[in-house]
Amino acid sequence: MKMTLPNILTLFRLLAAPAVILSFLILPRPFADWLAFTLFVGAAVTDYVDGYLARRLNQVSKIGTMLDPIADKAMVALALLALAVWSPLAAAVVLPGAVILFREVFVSGLREFLGDVAGTLKVTKLAKWKTAVQMIAIALLLAHGAFNSNLGMAVFGMDAEMVSAVLDGSVDDPVGVRGKLFRAEWSGYIGLGLIWLAAVLTGITGWDYFSKARAHLGED
Numbered sequence: 193m194k195m196t197l198p199n200i201l202t203l204f205r206l207l208a209a210p211a212v213i214l215s216f217l218i219l220p221r222p223f224a225d226w227l228a229f230t231l232f233v234g235a236a237v238t239d240y241v242d243g244y245l246a247r248r249l250n251q252v253s254k255i256g257t258m259l260d261p262i263a264d265k266a267m268v269a270l271a272l273l274a275l276a277v278w279s280p281l282a283a284a285v286v287l288p289g290a291v292i293l294f295r296e297v298f299v300s301g302l303r304e305f306l307g308d309v310a311g312t313l314k315v316t317k318l319a320k321w322k323t324a325v326q327m328i329a330i331a332l333l334l335a336h337g338a339f340n341s342n343l344g345m346a347v348f349g350m351d352a353e354m355v356s357a358v359l360d361g362s363v364d365d366p367v368g369v370r371g372k373l374f375r376a377e378w379s380g381y382i383g384l385g386l387i388w389l390a391a392v393l394t395g396i397t398g399w400d401y402f403s404k405a406r407a408h409l410g411e412d
Contacts, residue, residue, distance in 0.1 A: 239263075265300070280340045285333065288391035332386065336379040
């Protein structure tokens, strides 16, 4: 494998996928949440940068072309797994996550079966929007876990009455409980909204790919 800059970035994205899971297995929270968030955002950025550099520097390679979609799918799948296991919103993430993963497996299977005519399943603009919404949603949900863990550390040792007094402004808020709660709530609300939107777009694009492939699935 020729180690061009685009290929190095693709490898980073591929290795960052299991590192998201390892961060939760090895590190205490909220450090695990922040590392997972940083890895995922870094990987999402390289998803655009490596393709741009490969074209700009004329360094498009077969290995890079092969690894790029694998890295994308691994990053999304393992990040969704981490959210389903460790996110405070796990129960609400499982169903849209399952829709997203089912579509990825289904479309990958179609492409493999179609072989030489897989070019009929070109990436559409809607699919690109789906990917963008998906990435933002997962990043926000990982951030929600980090904010939520920070909130838990901030109120550690306080009873419910004291927390209520801090939130309604009756007492001072030296550790920023109100700000931490605001960030935790809104990152969760927006992240959940976007992950469900991504699931809807995923279903639409999956059906679109299947419709295009039907002409090649008939029996002789």
